Amino acid sequence: MAAWGERLAGVRGVLLDISGVLYDGGEGGGAPIAGSVEAVARLKRSRLKVRFCTNESQKSRGRLVALLRQLGYDISEGEVTAPAPAACRILRERGLRPHLLVHDGVRSEFAQVDTSNPNCVVIADAGESFSYQNMNKAFQVLMELDNPVLISLGRGRYYKETSALMLDVGAYMKALEYACGIEAEVVGKPSPEFFESALQQMGVEAHQAVMIGDDIVGDVGGAQRCGMRALQVRTGKFRPSDEHHPEVKADGYVDNLAEAVDLLLQYADK
Amino acid sequence: MAAWGERLAGVRGVLLDISGVLYDGGEGGGAPIAGSVEAVARLKRSRLKVRFCTNESQKSRGRLVALLRQLGYDISEGEVTAPAPAACRILRERGLRPHLLVHDGVRSEFAQVDTSNPNCVVIADAGESFSYQNMNKAFQVLMELDNPVLISLGRGRYYKETSALMLDVGAYMKALEYACGIEAEVVGKPSPEFFESALQQMGVEAHQAVMIGDDIVGDVGGAQRCGMRALQVRTGKFRPSDEHHPEVKADGYVDNLAEAVDLLLQYADK
The missing domain is CATH 3.40.50.1000 (HAD superfamily/HAD-like)
Structure with missing residues (x-):
């Protein structure tokens, strides 16, 4: 396991980006990212609070949630912070x-x-x-x-x-x-007001929360500027050069959401 | 006549923007700007050298020149500096x-x-x-x-x-x-190389040339940075706020090309 896993100690709430973390859009609605359906289910069974924080603006929240449920996710509209x-x-x-x-x-x-x-x-x-x-x-x-x-x-x-x-x-x-x-x-992300409203809706302080996203600037950099920790997944729009971004360094990089959840369940309570 | 007309002393060559100075594009090819057909003719009959310097990139030079000839202009392809x-x-x-x-x-x-x-x-x-x-x-x-x-x-x-x-x-x-x-x-404008190639084709040094255009940044600012003088016409995309642009001040503002040519013919030789 990654040595930086210890940086997840004390996490009480998890903000999840949707596109590129849960699924990739495309023909017929898109496809779930391998392991993410189970990862979300494990997270929701844990003591950690979970909220979805998306910049999706092509679909209404209702349509987005319906699509994600079709793909196998346990998610409801009330759990989603979206820009519209x-x-x-x-x-x-x-x-x-x-x-x-x-x-x-x-x-x-x-x-x-x-x-x-x-x-x-x-x-x-x-x-x-x-x-x-x-x-x-x-x-x-x-x-x-x-x-x-x-x-x-x-x-x-x-x-x-x-x-x-x-x-x-x-x-x-x-x-x-x-x-x-x-x-x-x-x-929307990376606006601080947007992250703060998601934290408030989840009932968790910034220093107790981690953002997991595929966008090094919008997800990782934005969340860090609000005092949160942030992980980048190597799915979705991730590109290898992101790990050497001139301005933003994630608290950790994981292959996918499943690995992030493994680490969270191991280290968050410590 | 404008007091600043004296700033045109010593001008030997004139670079003319096309769109917004000679004509406005639109339905059926567009329409000439009032007085500009005659103004170009007067300029070409004078001792001043004339060249057209355009960023037009929707049409080939051939099509542009054909359109302008239809609108009444005396112009040939060889007189036009264009980006393509x-x-x-x-x-x-x-x-x-x-x-x-x-x-x-x-x-x-x-x-x-x-x-x-x-x-x-x-x-x-x-x-x-x-x-x-x-x-x-x-x-x-x-x-x-x-x-x-x-x-x-x-x-x-x-x-x-x-x-x-x-x-x-x-x-x-x-x-x-x-x-x-x-x-x-x-x-194209405002790239210095582009203005310089137009000057070279006209056979005139920057300090002996004036640019006439409707774009305060691309025409006026660009030409001035090359050492040319520059006038903005109040036709085409001109907006009153251009006369208070925070960074660029034209050597003079004229209602249209006709007024610019009046001033040039009066002051250029002095």
Whole structure:
């Protein structure tokens, strides 16, 4: 077992990234990552608290959870912290009426939000809906505003589907930032507010929690900046160069979630 | 006449941007900007040397010149400095085989270039061809390379068509830069090499030349960094905030090319 396993002593709660840790998306919904279904079940049978913390913004939480249950996971909507509901709260609090550049699969999350006469743009992982026409429309809405507000559900560079790496919302966020000369507000990892809300919902302090994800910057770096420990799995979008990232060093690297859970069950109570 | 007109003393050559100065693109090819056809004619009848310096990368030079002639301009291909031919020279010199993310209208410029087994990506203003699928493909090509090379034909944020502002290649260049963690090489304005090649083709030194464009950063700032003077026209993508740009101040602002030519013909010889 990894020597750094001792760094997991005192962990009481575990935040799990979903895409690239539990499953890889793709044709027919995607495929579970080997060993992860059992690993989640073991974790949930243990004394550790578990919560899922995702930047998934193509699907509503309901659809995501339904897909994961189909793949064999024991998971319910109430256990998932996701950016769309967090964005809806912000829109309501600030009286913002968004132009939505989002995937049809997540549109239902915004059903209660006033989208007339938009005074901001919300961008999510829109996938194929990132057409030139849709990007141009979002750009034009922003350029018409005196105080352009761009809210981005996550800032991921890319994610892994079963077939290949795919561009994520962060790339398109950067395109609009540059074109409009503005800076987006990110809702989702690595925003500290987002991690903190997940910790609060789990009822665990940052120093008692560990984040497990496949994104060295968004998951590992973001969680560490909030005072959490963080492990990177060598699944999903992981690339060997991540272990030599110039700015972020995980508390540990594991081959997959199953290995992370082995270590947690061995060391967390010590 | 503007007091700053005296700053045009000693000008011997004029570089003219095309889109937003000569015409606005759009339905049916676009429309000439009022007074610009006559202004170019007057300039060409004067003792000043004239060259067109464009970042247009949706059309081949041949098509662009054909369109401008239709709109009434006296212009030939040999008078135009454009990024696609400059990129082809670079590709040849460095043995690069591009994956092309470009508009169909400019593809003919790359007819002589080997595009098999690509070892770089060339991105241009692809317009509607900036689909998610095409962007993803370019991203995947770059991520497969040990030394990813991204060449961008210009880095414009947006341009103006007759109907509206439109996202330009720079936004998509930024998206790929961010997703891949790389920096693009820009061929076109504001790259100094590009301005210098236009000056050389015109046979005029930088300090004897003035650039006239609608882009405060790409045209005005870029030309000034090469030692040229530069005027911004209040046509095309010009926005009133450009006159208070935090980093770039034009040598003068004119309502349109016609006013610029009035001033040049009055002051250049002094």
